Amino acid sequence: MLDKIELPLLEPLDYFTDYSHRKVLARVRTVERELHPLLSDEENLSDASKETFRGLFHVLACSAICIWYTIKDTGPWLVNVSNKWHNSKGLAETHKLILKKAFETNGPILKIANAKPRQFAYLSSILTNIILKSIEGKKCLLTTGSVYGLKELKTKIDELDSDCHFVDISGSNKWRIIRSFYELLTMKREGGTTIYIDSYSRKYIDKVSTVIYQLLDKVEDPIVLNVKELIIPQLIDNVAYTESLSDGVKNVFDRLRPKALIAHYMRWHEGAVLGETARKGNIPSILISHGSHPKPMDTVSWYEFREEAQGLLVSPLATETITQSPNAENAALDFMPNLRRSKFQPIMWGHKKNNHLSKGQKKVRKILHAGTYKMLGMRPWIFETSNEFINGLQHLVQAVRNLDDIYLIIRIRPNIECSIESLKKLLGESNNYEIKTSGSFIDDLMESDLLISFSSTTIEEALYARRPVGLFGGTDRYRYLPGSSTPPTHNNRSAVYHLSADNLVTMLSSILDAHASRPLADEELDDYVWPDSVRGREEFIKKILNEESGSNVEPTIN
Secondary structure, three states: OOHHOOOOOOHOOOOOOOHHHHHHHHHHHHHHHHHHHHHHHHOOOOEEEEEEEEEEHHHHHHHHHHHHHHHHOOEEEEEEOOOOEEEEHHHHHHHHHHHHHHHHHHOOOOOOOOOHHHHHHHHHHHHHHHHHHOOOOOEEEOOOOOOOOOHHHHHHHHHHHHEEEEEEEOOOOOOHHHHHHHHHHHHHOOOOOEOOOOOOHHHHHHHHHHHHHHHHHOOHHHHHHHHHHHHHHHHHHHHHHHHHHHHHHHHOOOOOOEEEEEOOOOOHHHHHHHHHOOOOHHOEEEEEEOOOOOOOHHHHHHHHHHHHEEOOOOOOOOEEEOOOOOHHHHHHHHOOOOEEEEEEEOOOOOOOOOOOOOOOOOOOOOEEEEEEEOHHHHOOOOOOOOOHHHHHHHHHHHHHHHHOOOEEEEEEEOEEEEOOOHHHHOOOOOOOOOEEEEOOOOHHHHHHOOEEEEEHHHHHHHHOOOOOOEEEEOOOOOOOOOOOOOEEEOOOOOOOOOOOOOOOHHHHHHHHHHOOOOOOOOHHHOOOOOOOOOOHHHHHHHHOOOOOOOOOOOEEOO
């Protein structure tokens, strides 16, 4: 309907540019340089709560400043908030209204478990005590869930040592009583259980509120201060929730004395509390990121990638991090050189190296686009905004139309900033592409001749599957990995290519021709993936179970 209104339609890419991304990061960096030392010295918050504050404040501040720079040269504005239209002529008022609308529509940036009804506290404690009593004295590993590669890791550990018991930790929620009964009934059969601990955060609200108001009082940036009243409640809720987990998690550690903690995150909430408690108890606290972390190639991306890596690749709460690629090893060394590092083939993400490609020249060659944008500009510079994401896809779809016998698969996670229906309208109809929201990414990857992405773990997953990668999006400001901008030939290829709107058709054609039915060779993947001599999942399991065979790859620390 909006396209029928006789008003100009504004294109955000015309005024929220690469330079705007730089300005966002510069402002956030200035705020955090003042805030982080104060947070570090704060005596009334646990280390886990400090990590929760740090991780959440960063994305909230980025979003607030991104919205400001997106709208500052426009106006006046008509904004619908709480089912009411607001005619706003002031930038500060509009900025606040838009962020409020975003939170109303999407909910808090970081959602937490529902508070447990207090009338069931006694029964919940009894159930938790029964579960703990049945596990006490057994060989036990604590984990942060059964997502990403953790589920397969648990299966493999169980195959090697069926006596090992897995325990996940979750905060309270309204289904805790029912779930606890279920865990009690299935624990022996499934070899693991989830323990729902008391996380009644309301009693921490006053203490946490005082600390957070004191910290935010030190912030001087006018853009952040303009939406301070919207940011503070989210910080309080999440930090109070984190604080409320500590006693329950400590009780689990004291009673079970686990051999180790294996975590796919320690950025906030349960993952952070588990990390801190393990560290204090001198229990190995092993961080295996569920994402990919390249070493930044410029100072702008360095700061944002350093913050994204906090609690995923590196953490002060971990005793060790597993680096699943040469890029992760280099980034971890750069970001936190004193953290112990161990090299392993991908455990939490990725795909076993595979030399398989369809034999013979295929009639239709496939390109797989798999990437993501960050809502509200939460990760400036290193990720696309939704507008940049669509702009890049429009260029890619048009380039594929200009090539013969090419089929494009676009894998996307539905997101409120751009629905699948809207995306289809914006890209236009065509017989040589499709949009997929389900099915197996690995299956699509193994059927494809080339992966295209801007910033995603799928990039390194493709390289481990020996597929070439084209780095491309709605901007050329940033490159995820080093690569080539020169069209390849049959005898001169690369693993990673830097594509742009100007060279897209030529590069796509050359890449597909040069790589046809020939997987990437070891020498082409050098510096991108670990060689076969680096240990894999089974060796990692033996390391955890203290059955590690003699390996010439030792943990490193600088």
